[in-house]
Amino acid sequence: xxxxxxxxxxxxxxxxxxxCPYDAVVMGNDGPQFTDECTVCGACVEACPADALYIDKEExxxxxxxxxxxxxxxxxxxxxxxxxxxxxxxELMGEGRRLASQLGVSLGCLLLGGEVDHLVxxxxxxxxxxxxxxxxxxxxxxxxxxxxxxxxxxxxxxxxEILLIGGTSNGxxxxxxxxxxxxxxLTADCTGFALDEDxxxxxTRPAFGGNLMATIRCPNHRPQMATVRPKVFPKPARQPxxxxxxxxxxxxxxxxxxxxxxxxxxxxxxxNLAEADIVVAGGRGLGSPANFRLVEELAxxxxxxxxxxxxVVDAGWVSYPHQVGQTGRTVAPKxxxxxxxxxxxxxxxxMQSSEVIVAINSDPDAPIFNIATYGIVGKVExxxxxxxxxxxxxxxx
Amino acid sequence: MHIVACIKQVPDPSQARIDRETGLVIRExxxxxxxxxxxxxxxxxxxxxxxxxxxxxxxxxxxxxxEQVLRDAVAMGADQGILLSDRRFAGADTLATSYTLARAIxxxxxxxxxxxxxxxxxxxTAQVGPGIxxxxxxxxxxxxxxxxxxxxSKLVAEKLTDRGYEVVExxxxxxxxxxxxxxxxxxxxxxxxxxxxxxxxxxWGPEDIEAEADRIGLKGSPTQVWRTFEPERHRKGEMLxxxxxxxxxxxxxxxxAL
Ligand SMILES: Cc1cc2nc3c(=O)[nH]c(=O)nc-3n(C[C@H](O)[C@H](O)[C@H](O)COP(=O)(O)OP(=O)(O)OC[C@H]3O[C@@H](n4cnc5c(N)ncnc54)[C@H](O)[C@@H]3O)c2cc1C
Ligand SMILES: Nc1ncnc2c1ncn2[C@@H]1O[C@H](COP(=O)(O)O)[C@@H](O)[C@H]1O
Numbered sequence: 001x002x003x004x005x006x007x008x009x010x011x012x013x014x015x016x017x018x019x020c021p022y023d024a025v026v027m028g029n030d031g032p033q034f035t036d037e038c039t040v041c042g043a044c045v046e047a048c049p050a051d052a053l054y055i056d057k058e059e060x061x062x063x064x065x066x067x068x069x070x071x072x073x074x075x076x077x078x079x080x081x082x083x084x085x086x087x088x089x090x091e092l093m094g095e096g097r098r099l100a101s102q103l104g105v106s107l108g109c110l111l112l113g114g115e116v117d118h119l120v121x122x123x124x125x126x127x128x129x130x131x132x133x134x135x136x137x138x139x140x141x142x143x144x145x146x147x148x149x150x151x152x153x154x155x156x157x158x159x160x161e162i163l164l165i166g167g168t169s170n171g172x173x174x175x176x177x178x179x180x181x182x183x184x185x186l187t188a189d190c191t192g193f194a195l196d197e198d199x200x201x202x203x204t205r206p207a208f209g210g211n212l213m214a215t216i217r218c219p220n221h222r223p224q225m226a227t228v229r230p231k232v233f234p235k236p237a238r239q240p241x242x243x244x245x246x247x248x249x250x251x252x253x254x255x256x257x258x259x260x261x262x263x264x265x266x267x268x269x270x271x272n273l274a275e276a277d278i279v280v281a282g283g284r285g286l287g288s289p290a291n292f293r294l295v296e297e298l299a300x301x302x303x304x305x306x307x308x309x310x311x312v313v314d315a316g317w318v319s320y321p322h323q324v325g326q327t328g329r330t331v332a333p334k335x336x337x338x339x340x341x342x343x344x345x346x347x348x349x350x351m352q353s354s355e356v357i358v359a360i361n362s363d364p365d366a367p368i369f370n371i372a373t374y375g376i377v378g379k380v381e382x383x384x385x386x387x388x389x390x391x392x393x394x395x396x397x
Numbered sequence: 398m399h400i401v402a403c404i405k406q407v408p409d410p411s412q413a414r415i416d417r418e419t420g421l422v423i424r425e426x427x428x429x430x431x432x433x434x435x436x437x438x439x440x441x442x443x444x445x446x447x448x449x450x451x452x453x454x455x456x457x458x459x460x461x462x463x464e465q466v467l468r469d470a471v472a473m474g475a476d477q478g479i480l481l482s483d484r485r486f487a488g489a490d491t492l493a494t495s496y497t498l499a500r501a502i503x504x505x506x507x508x509x510x511x512x513x514x515x516x517x518x519x520x521x522t523a524q525v526g527p528g529i530x531x532x533x534x535x536x537x538x539x540x541x542x543x544x545x546x547x548x549x550s551k552l553v554a555e556k557l558t559d560r561g562y563e564v565v566e567x568x569x570x571x572x573x574x575x576x577x578x579x580x581x582x583x584x585x586x587x588x589x590x591x592x593x594x595x596x597x598x599x600x601w602g603p604e605d606i607e608a609e610a611d612r613i614g615l616k617g618s619p620t621q622v623w624r625t626f627e628p629e630r631h632r633k634g635e636m637l638x639x640x641x642x643x644x645x646x647x648x649x650x651x652x653x654a655l
Contacts, residue, residue, distance in 0.1 A: 018611065081560075144527075144537065169559045173539040176524035180495055180531035185619030188522040196623075207625055214625045221619040257536040261553065262564035314433070320577065327521055335652060345628060356655060357634070358648065372634040374651060376644045386645035394649065 002056050003040055005031050009052035019047030021184070021221040022159065039071050039159055043220050073130075074100040075160040075223070077151065078111040078123060079142070079170060085119055087235060088166035090126045092228060094236035095193055096164055097127040102195055108132055108160060110249075112150055114140030124244035127236060132158065134249035138256075142170045145257045148177045153252040155182060160223045162201055167227040179225050185218035186225040189326055191232055191349050200224070206326055206345045213345065230274070231330040231353060273305045273322070278335045281307030281324055281351070282317075285340020285361060286380055289317040294384040295339055301391045307331065307351075309341045325350035340380045343368025360384070398451035398549065400442040400510045401502055403529070404435040404470055406463040407519040431466040434514025436473075436582040437575050442512050443474035444580065445547065452476040454505060458486055458497055464598045472585035472593035479505075483602035488615030491520070495528025497613050500606040502533060510552070511572040515540055526574035536567035542578040 010031040017025040017032060024037035025044055031052070032044065045053045076092045078085060093107065100107040106129035111119060113135060120131045134150050151174065155163065165171040167189055179186035191213075192204040200217050201224040207214035218224045273279060280302065282295035292312065299306045307324040308317070324331055326346040336354035341347060343359070343366055351357070352371055359372035360383050369375045376383055408427040431439075442453045455470030457463050458481035467478025481501055489497060502508050511530075516523035523539070530537030538556050545564065546553040553566045557576055585593070603613055611617055637647045 144539075148531075169540060169557065172523050173527055173537070176491065176495075176522075176527040177531045177537065179524070180492060180528040183492070183619075185490065185492060186522075186524060187620060188520075188524060202623060212625050213628050215623045216620050217623040218619045219621070257567060258538070259566040260563055261566055263561075264563070265561040327516070327518075334655065348628075356652070358652075359634075369634065369636070374648055375634050375636045376648060377636065378641050378644055382641040383645055386641045387649060390645045390649040394653070 003034055003038065003042075003044060004054055004056045006052045006054065007031055009050045011050050011052070013049065015047045015049055016044035016053060019043045019220060037159075039222070041222065071159045072103070072161045073106045073108045073158075074103065074162045075108045075110055075132075075155075075164070076128075077163065077165040077171065077174070078109040078119070078128075078131075079166050079168060080111070080113050080116065080119060081142070083113065083115070083118070085122060086166060086168065086230070088168065088171075088228070088230040089123075090235045091230065091233040092164045092166060093123070093127045095228075095233050096162075097236065099162060099193060099195065099201070100129075103161065103199055105161065106130055108158070110134075110151060110154060110163075112139045112147060120244075120246055125238045125240055125242045127239070127242075128244050130245045130247055132247050132249050134251055136251060136254075138254060141260065141263065142174075143258060143260055144173050144177065146254050147174055148181070149252050149255060150249065151178050152181045154249050155223060157250070161199075163223040163225045165225070165227050167229040171227055175225060175227050182223070182225075184221040184223060184225060185216075186227070187216045187218070188227050189349075190226045190228050193226070201226070206349050229326075229330045229350075231332045232349070234353075273307055273324070273329050273331050276305035276331070276333050278302050278304035278337070279307045279324070279331055279333045279351070279354070280304045280337045280339065281309065281341060282312060282339045282380075283309035283341030283347075284311040284315070285342070286312070286317075287340075289315075291381060292317045294380060298337070298339075298384050298388055298391075301388050302335075304335075304337075305333075307336075309344075309347050338368050338372075339384060341368055342366050343371065398445065398449055398509045399454065399505070399507050400445055400451065400512060401454045401456050401505065401508050402435065402439045402442040402470065402475065403498055403511065403513045403525070404439060404455055404457050404466050405432040405514070405517045405519075406430070406457060406459050406466045407432045407517055429462065429465065431469055432514050432517045432519075434516060434518070434575065434577065435466075436514075437577055437579050438512040438514050439470050439473055439475065440580045440582040441544070441575060442510075443583075445510070445544075446474070446476075449547070451509075454479060454508075456498060456501055457481065458489070458494060458501075460487075461600070464600075467598050468593040468596060469585070471596045472589035473583060474585075474589065478596065478598045480598055480600045481602075481606070482600050485603050485610070485614045485616075488618060489613065490618035490620045491522050491524040491528055492619055493613050493615075493617035495525050496532055496617060497606070497608060498525065499529045499532035500608045501601060502529065504601075504606045509549075509569050510547075511535075511570070513572065513574045515574050515576050523574070526572055530572035533570075533572070535570050535572050537572040537574070538565050538567060539574045541573045541575045544579075 108130040109128040187203040194202040280299040332353040359368040455475040513526035540557040543555040
C-alpha cells in the first residue's frame with residue numbers, strides 16, 4: 001500500500017506537504033516525494049485540492065505484515081517506579097487492548113528503566129503484544145530529560161497511531177514535552193475513548209465549568225496522545241502465560257539537562273486517599289471551616305480517609321492533597337460519602353467508580369443524587385451527628 | 398536576572414458557561430480573574446527580583462481585555478506586561494499556545510527563568526509550561542513547591558511528586574511551573590496600583606514575534622473539540638426518607654450490611 005501521484009493533476013501547491021502529520025512529504029519540482037516516514041495515513045490525499053494523490057491498495061493483502069513493526073499500533077507508556085509497574089499502566093492497557101482490537105492493530109507497551117526484564121512478562125499477561133524496552137542505568141528513575149528523549153525517539157522510529165500515558169505527576173510532565181516535540185495534539189485527563197468511522201480517537205474529558213463533557217479529536221496529526229488519571233478505567237484481568245514479543249529500543253544519545261539530587265518518598269503526600277476503603281468527603285454545603293470538623297469526626301468514626309471538593313480546598317478549609325476530582329485525586333473506595341457536595345462533573349469524575357456512593361445534601365435536585373446509591377435530602381449539620389451517634393451506638397454494643 | 402511570568406486570564410470558574418453549539422467557553426458576561434496558580438508564579442518572580450535584582454516581565458496571550466491581568470501584574474511588582482493579542486491567535490490549543498508564548502519569550506531575548514502556574518483552572522491541562530520548555534529546548538521542572546537555590550547559572554528546586562518530592566537541579570535558562578505551597582501572593586499596595594494604571598501594555602501580534610502562520614491559533618491546533626454533551630442523568634439510587642435520625646439509622650443499617 002502506498003501513496004501514488006497523478007502527475008498530470010498536480011499543481012505543486014504544497015497542500016500535501018503541509019498536511020502530512022509525519023513530515024514525510026518533500027516537495028520536488030515534479031510534485032511530492034514520500035520519505036520512509038510515510039505511514040500511508042492518507043492525510044495528504046485528503047488535503048490535495050487537485051485530486052492528484054490516491055492510495056494504491058494493490059498490495060493490500062500483505063499490507064499488515066509489510067507494515068513496519070509498530071506503525072499504526074496503540075501504545076501505552078508503562079511507567080514503573082522502583083521496578084514495579086503502576087496500576088494505571090494496566091488500566092490503560094485494558095482500554096488500549098480494546099482500541100487496538102477495533103483498529104485491527106497491536107498493543108505495544110513502552111517500558112523504560114534500569115532493568116525491566118522482570119516486568120515484560122507481566123505486561124504480556126495484561127495484554128501487550130509487543131514490549132518496546134529501553135534499559136540503561138540512567139533510566140532507572142523517571143527523569144524528564146532522558147525519558148522525553150527516549151519516548152520521542154521511539155515514537156519517531158515506530159510511529160504508533162495512539163499513545164496513552166498515565167496522568168501521574170511524571171506522566172503529566174512527560175506527555176506535554178513529548179507531544180510538543182512531535183508537534184502533535186495531547187488531551188489531558190481523559191475519562192473515555194472511542195473511535196470515529198475513520199478510526200480517529202475520540203477523547204472525552206470534562207469540559208470547563210458546569211456539567212459538560214467534551215469530545216476531542218486530533219485528526220491530522222499522529223500519534224494521538226492522551227493522559228488518563230489513575231483509577232479512571234478498571235484494571236483488566238491478567239492472563240497467565242500469555243506471550244508477546246520484546247523489542248529492544250535503540251536509545252538515542254542522551255542529552256541530560258537535569259540532575260536529581262534527592263528523592264524523598266512518603267513525605268507530605270497527605271492522606272492516603274487512594275487506598276482507603278471508605279472516604280468521607282465534604283463540600284461547600286458544610287457552610288464553614290468549623291463544620292468541616294463534622295466530616296473529620298465521621299471519618300474517624302468509620303476509620304475513613306477525608307476527601308473534599310475543590311470549592312472548600314480553594315477556600316482554605318482543608319489542604320489540597322484532600323481534593324477529589326479532575327484536578328485532585330481519583331478515588332474508587334468501597335464507600336464514598338459526599339457531604340454538602342453538589343456533584344459538579346469535575347468532582348464526579350474523581351469518585352464515580354466508588355462501589356457505594358452516599359450523598360447527603362439539602363437540595364433534592366443536586367446532581368450528586370444522580371449517581372448516589374443512597375441519597376439523603378437533609379442538612380449535614382443534622383444528619384452527620386445523627387449518623388455518628390448511630391455508628392458509635394452500634395460499635396459500643 | 399530577567400524573569401518571565403506567564404499569566405492567563407480565566408473566567409471565574411464559579412460562573413462559567415459553555416456555548417453548546419461550538420463547545421467553546423462563553424467569555425461574555427463572566428467575571429475574569431487571573432488564573433490562581435499564576436498569582437504564585439508572579440509572586441515568586443517578584444520575590445526573586447527583590448532578592449537578586451533584575452526585571453520581571455508578565456506575559457499573557459488572550460483577548461484585548463486580558464490587558465487587565467497584566468496591569469494587575471504590574472501592580473504586584475512586575476516591571477512590564479506584554480499582551481499577545483490578535484485574531485489569528487484565537488482558538489489555540491495547548492500546542493499553539495505554548496508555541497506562541499515561546500516565540501514571545503524568544504523575542505524578549507535575554508530571559509533567564511520562565512515561571513508558569515501549575516495549570517490554568519479553565520482547561521486544567523498543565524501542558525503549557527512543559528510545552529514552552531520543549532519549544533525553546535530548555536529544561537523544565539513541574540510542580541515546584543520551593544526554590545532551594547538560585548544563581549545566575551542554575552536552579553535547585555523541590556518538585557512535588559505523587560509520593561513526596563524530588564530535589565532537582567537544572568541549568569538556566571529554564572522553565573518551571575509552580576504550586577500554591579510555594580508562596581503567599583501579595584495584595585498590591587497603593588503605589589503599585591498607581592503604577593499599574595499608568596503602565597503602557599504593548600500588544601504584540603504574530604509579526605512581532607515572527608510566528609509561523611500555521612502554528613498559531615485554531616490553524617496551529619491539532620486538537621479539535623468534536624462535540625460537547627451533558628453526561629447521562631438518571632437516578633438509580635435509593636432515597637432515604639424521614640427525620641435526620643431515621644435517615645441516619647437507615648443508612649447505617651445498609652452500610653453495615655456491606
Ligand atoms: C477545570 C476545573 C477543574 C475542577 N476540578 C475540580 C476537582 O478536582 N474537584 C472538585 O471537587 N471540583 C473541581 N472543580 C470545581 C467544580 O466545578 C465545583 O465548583 C466544585 O466541585 C463545587 O464544590 P461543592 O460541591 O463543595 O460546592 P457547591 O457546588 O457550592 O455545592 C454545595 C452543595 O451543598 C449543598 N448544601 C448547602 N447547605 C447544605 C447543608 N446545610 N447541608 C447539606 N447540604 C448543603 C448545596 O445544596 C450544594 O449542592 C473544577 C472546576 C473546573 C472549572
Ligand atoms: N494564554 C496564556 N497566556 C499566558 N500564560 C498561559 C496561557 N495559557 C497557559 N499559560 C501558562 O501555562 C500554565 C498552565 O496552563 P495550562 O497548560 O493551560 O493548564 C498557566 O498557569 C500559565 O502560567
